[in-house]
Amino acid sequence: MPIVPDRGGDQDDQGAARWSGPLFHDAQEPPAPSPEHGSEPAHGPARGDAGTTPGEQPTVPPAPQRKRAGRDLRAAIGVGLGLGVVIAVSLFVQKVLFLGVITVAVVVGLWELTSRLAERKEIRAPLVPLAVGGAAMVVAGYLRGAEGAWVAMALTTLAVLVWRMTEPPDNYLRDVTAGIFAAFYVPFLATFVALMLAADGDGPQRVLTFLVLTVVSDTGAYAVGWKFGKHRLAPRISPGKTREGMLGAIVFAVVAGALCTHFLIDGGTWWQGLILGFAVAVSATLGDLGESMIKRDLGIKDMGSLLPGHGGIMDRLDSLLPTAPVVWLLLVIFVGAG
Structure with a gap:
């Protein structure tokens, strides 16, 4: 998995990540303080030669900020190296172990995606059939190839449609559409990793x-x-x-x-x-x-916080x-x- 800090964050004009301001660049910046909040009126007391009132210290412009990454770089590198070790060991020691790594990543990814959809949009994509079907897709792709993955995808879609029927019909179409999207976006695409893994030699x-x-x-x-x-x-x-x-x-x-x-x-x-x-x-x-x-x-910066x-x-x-x-x-x- 990539161990570099996320490239999706906001950056300034020089490309340095900037997290202290608004979430996105097109968000509104806070307004400048008005005179009644402590600013000098337009025709205030006369200033001295240095542009200050008597007894006032000269204003020193702030030093330019250095470029900096938007995340904890040490944590990002440490977690990335740890993930790399787990992937390398499981990949070259036993294929089944790496297949388990793919399955866990798929299930956790589905949980994050469906949780954010529910929190931010009140979309109730059913997690249980997605998690079970997603794991089945990965295993079927490894054992039966692309045909097995497509069959598992079709059965997962059917399971999502039926599972959602146990709840009131309000927003049924919206929820099952989101569920089918989640099934394709996370486990089905991940199945192609299992297809590569299954190659002989x-x-x-x-x-x-x-x-x-x-x-x-x-x-x-x-x-x-x-x-x-x-x-x-x-x-x-x-x-x-x-x-x-x-x-x-x-x-x-x-x-x-x-x-x-x-x-x-x-x-x-x-x-x-x-x-x-x-x-x-x-x-x-x-x-x-x-x-x-x-x-x-969804109005969020990250899908989750599992990986520091x-x-x-x-x-x-x-x-x-x-x-x-x-x-x-x-x-x-x-x-x-x-």
Whole structure:
């Protein structure tokens, strides 16, 4: 999972994250103090040569603030390294263990998403059939391939429709629509990680390539955007993202893609990695923007607070989920299903 601080936060014009002001840049800044709150009237007492009244100390302009990250960087790195160890150990020791990691992440992500929908919009997407169906999707995808994942998705949709019938009919359509969206957005997209894992021979290496490219893309966007970002990419959705950061994501990802496909993927070549890296940079950025749209609509900064320095599980899955089917498909085209 990406261990860099979230790129979705507000930033100033130089790209530094800024959490002390309004939640979003298009929010209204607090009004300046009026004269009756202690300001000098327009025609107040005469001032001295230094622009001060007798006995008043000269006003010293505040020093410019340094760029700083918007989150606890130490906590973010510590939690990210811990997650990385869990992922690496489970991925290369036993595939079933990593399958369990995917399932836990899916269930927790569904809980965060449905909780925020209920809190902010009073949308009651049924969690129980979503959690059970989501776990079934991941396992079915690993054991039975894409066909198994689609069957599990269909059964989960049916379960959501029936489960919601136990409550009053008010807002039934709204709730089941949100439930079907949650089923597709979290567990179904995560199923493509299980499909990569199931590949004979280099399954763990495919998953590692997918994770590395997404992390590198996020890191490149954050580093380049923080240092050189001036032109915002999508200011109405995520003011912190810049065109320079997007370029950094592409450069970092294509280099990492060439290395990963050459050294990790059976039958892969460096030029395939260039295409893969570019696709990952685009899909990861779109995934980030997509969740930013959801959070803006809900009026929240994070989906949860489970991971110190990162937010919630969904705040770490935002770029991973839409990238999984992209990497799976391109690897199937380039080297086969395995």
